[in-house]
Amino acid sequence: MGARMVPFAGWDMPVQYTGIVDEHKAVRQSVGVFDISHMGQFIVSGPGAAAFLNRVLTNNITKLQPGQGQYTLLLNGLGGVIDDLIAYRTSEREFYLVVNAARIDADWAHLETQLNKDDEVMMANASDFTAGLAIQGPQARAVAAAVFGSDNSFPEHNTILVTMTDNGPMWLCGTGYTGEEGFEFFMPMETAETWFRKIVDAVKVAGGMPCGLGARDTLRLEMGYPLNGNDLSEGRTPLQAGLGFFVDLDKGDFTGREALVAQKAAGLPDKLAAFRMTGAAPPPRPHYPVAFAGEIIGEVCSGTQSPSLGAGIGMAYVPLNAATIGSTLEIEIRGRRFPAEVVKKPFYRKPSV
């Protein structure tokens, strides 16, 4: 497909096919398809699965009915983020976890240390033999109808459909990483090629195109979604990352809870702030120094030129007094400082129709 490939978490990944901006706009305006085979999938089952997951994840998993999913976080004992993931309840006693590629081994190792002999839980790591596609954009429903038939249900937001087909099983998840309607589609590796061709053809018919990791990054950053490794790390808590909504401190004990309660009581040392460049400036990029009131106070975690806004956008951990909406930061780019304003997330809002 004329992709430009880069190594990423042990996979050769397409960074772009036709160009980041064209692909980005396709997802905002029609539809795009991303190869997300690098992502990890764990299946956690057994009579104790829900209790176990509620003990290791931040969100309240007992709120999920079979067929529903939620964004949640896996923390270390100090409240630091090991990974952010989506947990789907596929049945009363089975869960399907979709985790970040670069964290598969760390997540698995951590889950094993948290598991007790009498938990009545079975864990399976399906990552190595699972392929995946993300179909994202206003035309995603049309693509699903073209590929699976118009009488088949579409996975609504935060739901999962597990279906057996002539091509083997498939997991259709009503999630994405772009802020557009869409779904993520996981399948056994050996059936992937057949599905990939059908999906890519349907995407092209719907006016869309294959998209690479470059557009995936600009799309998620326009929504202010964090990227593990850039914006999330084991050294900071989800409260600092602004993800308190996905942390249920009242559900009972879970790994990292004590640290979060203590941090909440003591006050956050810093916070992930969203900023937008206010004038003509080079795009902010990860690790560029960030200044406030003349002093360097941190560095850019995620940063790019927003194709939708035509301006540089980014996120950085800054002290609370610098994190208020409207405050002025400076981003140091090749020795020169360019002004930026702290703004509310998301950076991009869909024009109302």
Place this chain on the structure above:
Amino acid sequence: MSNVPEQLRYRDSHEWIDPTQSPSPVGITDHAQAELTDVVFVDPPKVGTQVSAGQQVCVIESVKAASDIYAPVAGEIVAINEALTGDPGLLNRDPYAGGWIFKIQPSTPAEFEALMDAAAYGKHIA
């Protein structure tokens, strides 16, 4: 296929220079703009700067990455393309004409001989 005009000379880092003009405009090749895609910012050099051949003189930014631009020959930067400030996409749309980045007054015109001609550059990017 990339467009590689006959009258220009090329560096292996994908800058072109026009030796038939004085001062000589410098830009990036069609191949380079296609690789970078979506140029969003040009950080131009300062007019009056003396540069040596192969010296890094400015930076162009695409959505994907920042790329250094090197002087093909030694000389003085005598002009910069102001149009790129408001419309950096000119580098993508018109790399050999409207998308020139700066003009250089060569101090050692013999240095043109060290650069690639169109045939050699065509092979370089093949």
